[in-house]
Amino acid sequence: MIGGFSWRRLLVLxxxxxxxxLGNRQVLYILLFPPIVQVTILGYALNPLIKHLTFAVVxxxxxxxxxxxIEAFSANGVFVPQGADGDAAGVYRAVQSGAVDAGLVxxxxxxAEITRGAPGDVQLIFDGVNSYVANLxxxxxxxIVQQYNARGEPPQPLxxxxxxxxxxxxxxxxxxxxxxxxxxLMMTGLLASASASVREKDEGTLEQLLMTPxxxxxxxxxxxxxxxxxxxxxxxxxxxxxRLIFGLPxxxxxxxxxxxxSIYIVAAISIGILISTFVATQQQVVLISMFTALxxxxxxxxxxxxxxxxxxxxxxxxxNPLRHYITIARDILLKGAGLDVIWPNVLALVAFxxxxxxxxxxxxxxxxx
Amino acid sequence: MNLRRVWVQCTKELVxxxxxGLTVALAFALxxxxxxxxxxxxxxxxxxxxxxxxxxxxxxxxxxxxxxxxASQELVAIVEPLDRSPTALLDSGGxxxxxxxxxxxxxxxxxxxxxxxxxxxxxxxxxxALTIKQIxxxxxxxxxxxxxxxSAPPTVALHERIWFNPGDNEALFIVxxxxxxxxxxFPTLLAAIVMVRDKERGTIVAAYASRLRASELIAGKCLALxxxxxxxxxxxxxxxxxxxxxxxxxxxxxxLIGTPLMICCxxxxxxxxxxxxxxxxxxxxxxxxxxxxxxxxxxxxxxxxSTMPPVFRWFSYFVPARHxxxxxxxxxxxxxxxxxVWSELLTLASxxxxxxxxxxxxxxxxxxxx
Numbered sequence: 084m085i086g087g088f089s090w091r092r093l094l095v096l097x098x099x100x101x102x103x104x105l106g107n108r109q110v111l112y113i114l115l116f117p118p119i120v121q122v123t124i125l126g127y128a129l130n131p132l133i134k135h136l137t138f139a140v141v142x143x144x145x146x147x148x149x150x151x152x153i154e155a156f157s158a159n160g161v162f163v164p165q166g167a168d169g170d171a172a173g174v175y176r177a178v179q180s181g182a183v184d185a186g187l188v189x190x191x192x193x194x195a196e197i198t199r200g201a202p203g204d205v206q207l208i209f210d211g212v213n214s215y216v217a218n219l220x221x222x223x224x225x226x227i228v229q230q231y232n233a234r235g236e237p238p239q240p241l242x243x244x245x246x247x248x249x250x251x252x253x254x255x256x257x258x259x260x261x262x263x264x265x266x267x268l269m270m271t272g273l274l275a276s277a278s279a280s281v282r283e284k285d286e287g288t289l290e291q292l293l294m295t296p297x298x299x300x301x302x303x304x305x306x307x308x309x310x311x312x313x314x315x316x317x318x319x320x321x322x323x324x325x326r327l328i329f330g331l332p333x334x335x336x337x338x339x340x341x342x343x344x345s346i347y348i349v350a351a352i353s354i355g356i357l358i359s360t361f362v363a364t365q366q367q368v369v370l371i372s373m374f375t376a377l378x379x380x381x382x383x384x385x386x387x388x389x390x391x392x393x394x395x396x397x398x399x400x401x402x403n404p405l406r407h408y409i410t411i412a413r414d415i416l417l418k419g420a421g422l423d424v425i426w427p428n429v430l431a432l433v434a435f436x437x438x439x440x441x442x443x444x445x446x447x448x449x450x451x452x
Numbered sequence: 453m454n455l456r457r458v459w460v461q462c463t464k465e466l467v468x469x470x471x472x473g474l475t476v477a478l479a480f481a482l483x484x485x486x487x488x489x490x491x492x493x494x495x496x497x498x499x500x501x502x503x504x505x506x507x508x509x510x511x512x513x514x515x516x517x518x519x520x521x522x523a524s525q526e527l528v529a530i531v532e533p534l535d536r537s538p539t540a541l542l543d544s545g546g547x548x549x550x551x552x553x554x555x556x557x558x559x560x561x562x563x564x565x566x567x568x569x570x571x572x573x574x575x576x577x578x579x580x581a582l583t584i585k586q587i588x589x590x591x592x593x594x595x596x597x598x599x600x601x602x603s604a605p606p607t608v609a610l611h612e613r614i615w616f617n618p619g620d621n622e623a624l625f626i627v628x629x630x631x632x633x634x635x636x637x638f639p640t641l642l643a644a645i646v647m648v649r650d651k652e653r654g655t656i657v658a659a660y661a662s663r664l665r666a667s668e669l670i671a672g673k674c675l676a677l678x679x680x681x682x683x684x685x686x687x688x689x690x691x692x693x694x695x696x697x698x699x700x701x702x703x704x705x706x707x708l709i710g711t712p713l714m715i716c717c718x719x720x721x722x723x724x725x726x727x728x729x730x731x732x733x734x735x736x737x738x739x740x741x742x743x744x745x746x747x748x749x750x751x752x753x754x755x756x757x758s759t760m761p762p763v764f765r766w767f768s769y770f771v772p773a774r775h776x777x778x779x780x781x782x783x784x785x786x787x788x789x790x791x792x793v794w795s796e797l798l799t800l801a802s803x804x805x806x807x808x809x810x811x812x813x814x815x816x817x818x819x820x821x822x
Contacts, residue, residue, distance in 0.1 A: 109730060113737045121745060128764040131579045131755045152608060178615060181782065181792045202609035211617035212785045214625040215496045216756050219579075221612045222586050229593065232606035241561055241596035242568050243589050247575035248542055255578045270741045278733045365652075365732045366475050366645045373641060373740055374482040377748075378489050386754055387494050388580060390501055396493035414545065417576050424545050 092297050096305030104309045114275055114313050118267040122321040123328060126260045129386075132253075133161065133219050138185040138207075139177040140164050146194035152205065155231045156187065161223050178208050185209045185220060249417045256329040261412035262385030264321055265405050269351045270376045272314050274369070276355030280306060281368040284359070284450070299447040303440065307352050314348045334419030340412070343429060346436050347408045353439035354404075360446040379405050404435045453667050461664065461672020462679075465646060469680065479642065479680060480687055483634045487688045490630045491696060495622055496754060498583050499525055504532045504547040511558035517595045526587055538572040549573040549584050561599045616701070616785050623696045628784040629753040632714070632777040634688055636747035637740075639681035639715050640722040644739035646673060647726025666815040670808065674719050681715035702787025706797060710779040713800040717772040718743075720807035727814040747773040775799050 105111060138156070142149045157164045165183055174186035188206040196203045207224055209217035250257050283289040292302060325331040333340075358375060362368045381387065382396060383405040389397055400406045407428040414420035414428075422429065470476060503521060507514045521529040530547060538550035551571045560567035571588055575581040617624050650656040659669060692698040700707075725739040750757070750764060751773035757765055768774045775796040782793050 107731065109734050113729075113734045117737060117742055121742070125745065125749055128760050129749060129755055130759040130761075132582070133756060133759055135758055179786075180788045181778075181786055197607055202606050204609050204611060207610055207612045209612065209614045210786070211614035211620070212625070212781045213752075213756060214614070214617050214620060214622055215754070217614045217617075218497060218620070219583075221614065222583065224610060224612060225590070226586055228606075228608050228610040229590070231608055241557075241592055241600065242566065243571060243592045244568050245571045245573055245585050245588060247581055248539070248572050250575040250578065250581075253575055253578045253581065258576060258578050267741075267745070270745070271737065274736050274740055275733060278736050282732065362474075364472065364475070365649060366472065366642070367478060369641055369645055369732070369736050369740060370475070370478045370482055370638075372736075373637060373744065374478075374486060376741075377486065377637070377744060378493075381490060381748070382493050386749070387496050388498055388577065391495040391497060391499045392493050393495075399493075410545075413576050418543065418545075420543065420545065424543065 088298060088300065093301045093304060096297060096301055097308045100305050101309045104313070111313075114271060114310075115317055118271050118314070118317040119320045119324065121267050122260060122263045123324045125263050126256045126325060126329060129259050130255050132255060133216050133223075135160065136162050136184040136216065136220050137165050138162050138187050139174045139183045140166070140187040140189070141169065141171055141174045142189045143171070143191040144189050144193035148194045148197055148203070149189045152189065152231065153187070156224075156227060159227075161220075161227075175208070178210050181210060181212065183210070184216060185224075254329060256325070257331055257417060258413075259385075260321075260325045260329065260331055261416060262383070262409050264318065264325075265347070265383065265408045265412060266380040266385050267321075268314055268318060268348060269354075269379055269405050271317075272310065272348060272351030273355040273358070273376050274372045276306065276310055276352040277359045277368045277372045278355075278365065279310075280356050280359035281362065281365055284363070285365060289450075293448060299444045300440075303356060303444050303447055306356060307349060310352050311345075311348055314352075315345065318344055318348070331416065333416055335415035336421060339422065340415045343408070343411055343415075343432065346429075346432055347404060350404045350432060350436040350439055353436060353443055357439055357443045357446070360443065360450045379403050382406070384409055401431070402435070404432055407431045407435075453665065453671065457664055457668045458672045458675065461669055462675040465673055465676035466679070469676070479638065480684060483638050483684050483688050484691055486634055487627070487630055487691055488695070490633075491623060491627045491692070494626050494630075494754075496625075497526075497622060498580055500528050501526060501549075501580060501584060502530050502547045503527045503584065503588075504536070504538075504541045504550040505529050506532050506534060506536060506538070506541075506550065506552045508534060508555040509553045509557045513558035513561065513595065513599050514553045516598070517553065517591065520591050520595055521587075524587055524591070526583060538570075542572060542574050547574075548577075548580060549588070551588065558599055561596060562601075564601055567596075616787075624698065624785055625781075627692050627696050627698050628780040629751075629777055631685070631688055631692065631780050632751065632773045633744075633747055633753055635681065635685055635711070635714055635776065636718055636751070636773040637744045638684060639677060640718040640725075640739050640743050641736070642680065643673070643677045643719045643722025644726040644729075644735045645722075645732065646677065647723050648729055648732050648735040651726075651730060652732060666812055666817075670720075670723060670811050670815060673723060674716065674808075677719040677722070678712060678715050681719060682712060685711050685715065698784050700783055700787070701785055702783070703789035704783060706779055706790055706793050707783035710776060710793070710797050710800060713797060713804055714772055714776040714779075717800060717804045717807060720804060720811055721772075724807055724811040724814060727811055746771055750774065751777050753777060769799065770803065772800055772803055775803075 156162050171188045174188055177183045178186045186208045193203040211217045358371055382400050383403055411425050411428050414425050505518055518529045521527050541547055541550040557567045573581045573584050722739050726735050729735040750768045750771050757768050778796050779793050782788055
């Protein structure tokens with residue numbers, strides 16, 4: 084580095100970067116609004132709880148007992164019955180062609196078996212093409228039958244009393260918003276900073292910039308500045324909207340959350356700058372940025388649980404800043420946790436941001452050679 | 453439309469693509485790498501969720517209960533000392549649920565007296581919470597039945613079967629979906645960049661000044677990019693077969709027609725975005741981040757489309773990946789063929805023509821934006 088660190092130079096550089104970003108309205112809008120809209124809209128749209136599963140049903144027993152069972156299946160809205168053409172083969176065909184999600188076959192001797200005092204056998208087939216839906220559906224069906232069997236019996240002495248903590252209303256938006264917020268900030272921050280930095284290289288202005296007495300660190304911090312401000316605004320707007328629309332709670336310490344989010348945004352921007360030092364053209368930077376951002380997003384616990392991933396990928400996700408940020412955001416917002424619980428994640432995040440900036444600054448000057 | 457000019461435009465794009473060796477490598481290596489990462493790492497079925505058990509009873513019943521929980525794939529029991537409160541256990545973040553077995557539970561059971569077992573479940577992850585509830589309820593009633601006085605046999609014996617994926621191999625659910633997501637992301641990105649790069653460098657002026665028409669420009673670029681996309685599709689499907697043994701379950705023709713249609717949709721979307729934006733940064737935001745998030749989350753790749761609010765279900769009709777995912781899952785898992793998916797192919801074709809019209813309307817003046 085030449086001439087050490089100078090605040091005055093940093094301010095001048097910051098001004099240049101701000102003018103560059105603010106000068107292009109299209110870039111400004113496209114960096115600011117999509118993140119906000121994505122967090123709120125997707126938070127509203129995504130629903131992992133299955134409902135309205137259509138099931139073809141054939142009732143060969145045609146008895147009060149079998150109608151009662153079908154009634155029990157369709158009572159809570161998870162399963163929606165659809166008449167099938169006549170026999171069990173019709174139900175199999177409907178499942179086979181993907182026209183329904185499940186098929187229920189009640190055999191002719193169902194009512195007779197029950198009057199005999201034996202359990203009445205019924206068959207429930209799921210379309211396993213979507214194994215997620217099929218497995219959850221099978222779980223629901225078992226629970227429905229378990230309840231159905233318990234009707235009229237004296238209450239079991241052993242009664243599970245289950246209470247839901249933190250999100251007693253089971254609002255899925257509360258689960259998705261922290262994950263979406265982290266994902267969108269990572270994706271947009273990384274892509275925007277990577278493409279802006281490569282552009283400087285593409286247009287040849289990078290050489291001019293590096294010929295000035297400014298140190299790499301100053302150039303880098305100035306690059307981070309305007310994007311940091313933009314994404315901080317986007318983050319606050321998303322949180323505010325989520326609070327208004329979904330009633331997202333804010334149970335923890337707000338200043339702690341602000342501080343950690345700032346570190347996270349810097350980390351996301353730094354990854355983009357780091358990527359830009361490895362490539363030469365816009366096309367390459369876009370491909371690599373997407374390739375980096377999407378796995379970071381999908382392997383973070385934002386959508387699919389980390390605990391379900393194979394052990395290797397779980398260990399791998401420890402170097403994913405998004406995973407730590409999502410854990411922190413859920414802990415602070417929903418659980419009201421403090422530093423005493425989340426410090427390992429905070430530490431990982433800080434370490435990550437430092438390493439990214441440090442390598443970025445080291446590589447930034449050398450990339451011309 | 454002059455076919456020769458279309459062809460020239462197409463070969464020009466391919467030559468330009470081939471000259472950039474690193475981009476060629478990336479265009480193939482990245483989709484394959486992404487397939488491998490997602491195919492191995494993304495799993496939705498919950499596994500090994502830690503559940504704290506505070507056991508005041510220390511009886512045969514409570515030991516049975518704990519080992520039964522451990523035997524399930526979904527939960528792992530962690531026995532905690534008696535002085536930990538359920539709330540504190542959940543707050544510390546180590547476990548997702550806490551079960552308290554009060555003293556004298558087994559004796560109460562044998563005597564037929566009420567024996568409530570309290571559990572606190574962390575509901576930050578709603579699906580996890582509901583699954584934990586289901587398993588705890590089932591386990592409690594199963595283990596309880598062996599210690600309580602005998603009761604009447606159940607009315608209904610439910611026999612559940614899951615078709616098409618009898619081994620419950622989750623890769624068979626994830627991998628055909630990843631195909632759709634990859635084909636939604638990479639061809640769009642390449643197309644958007646091809647379009648906007650010409651503009652940013654100013655070389656588009658040469659095309660504007662020539663006799664080339666907008667329809668020929670779009671058709672030529674589209675042809676070249678669909679060709680590249682098809683090569684990517686072939687690469688990932690071969691890897692999918694080699695690694696997870698994902699093979700055709702039935703008639704492959706819907707997939708053979710659906711794949712070019714899907715790529716065509718995504719390439720045209722990329723060209724349209726490229727035509728509508730002026731800088732690479734904006735184009736990437738639109739074609740990259742918005743398109744990929746939508747393709748991931750509103751296509752039914754992870755969570756089914758049927759559970760979304762109605763507005764989004766309608767919107768998802770315009771997401772090509774939603775239709776292609778059904779084609780792909782049918783071809784590789786269900787095997788119903790044409791009767792099951794003809795409507796999806798028709799929709800893909802309509803989306804492609806709408807996008808082509810949009811790109812043409814945007815480009816037809818062949819002039820710089822004001």
